[in-house]
Amino acid sequence: MKSLTLILVLLTSLSISAQISVQWSMSIGGSAIETSANILTTDENKILILGSSGSSDFNLSNNIGLTDIVLIQADEFGEIEWIKNYGGSDSDRADDFIESNDGGYLIVGGTRSIDNQVSTNIGSSDVWIFKINNQGEMEWDLTVGDTLWDDSRKVICIHTSNRI
Numbered sequence: 001m002k003s004l005t006l007i008l009v010l011l012t013s014l015s016i017s018a019q020i021s022v023q024w025s026m027s028i029g030g031s032a033i034e035t036s037a038n039i040l041t042t043d044e045n046k047i048l049i050l051g052s053s054g055s056s057d058f059n060l061s062n063n064i065g066l067t068d069i070v071l072i073q074a075d076e077f078g079e080i081e082w083i084k085n086y087g088g089s090d091s092d093r094a095d096d097f098i099e100s101n102d103g104g105y106l107i108v109g110g111t112r113s114i115d116n117q118v119s120t121n122i123g124s125s126d127v128w129i130f131k132i133n134n135q136g137e138m139e140w141d142l143t144v145g146d147t148l149w150d151d152s153r154k155v156i157c158i159h160t161s162n163r164i
Helices: 002-017
Strands: 034-041 047-053 068-074 080-086 092-099 105-111 126-132 138-144
Touching: 034 092, 047 105, 068 105, 080 126
Parallel strands: 068 092
Antiparallel strands: 034 047, 047 068, 047 092, 068 080, 092 105, 105 126, 126 138
């Protein structure tokens, strides 16, 4: 019975994937390592890509530290409108983000930095939460942790509107 279920799932997956066509694609990065954390689309058909980058060249040339949190906004056709870097002089990592009620975004990740845009750091690595407006400008930040390694993975909203 289990093998029959697996075959049906595989056949369903194959028929669904055959219907997808690529409208456009983009390549973003530099000569170091980039990772993605999440992608959101806005009500205005903007595409926001959250990730981390260690590059300071090509289209990721605004690196602040060893690795930065990077947010990229593109239009509905994949044309990059802006790229913002967040962090300090050490390693900063993106984990997730959600849209806020005012059209901005709440971003959560990790930081080993204690300078530039990171206001405090207590331990080896702290959870870093910050709020930006819809143009990517930072409004506030908060680090959470103790003297050990603290980590985050996801930010969720428990408000009924699904936005903060």
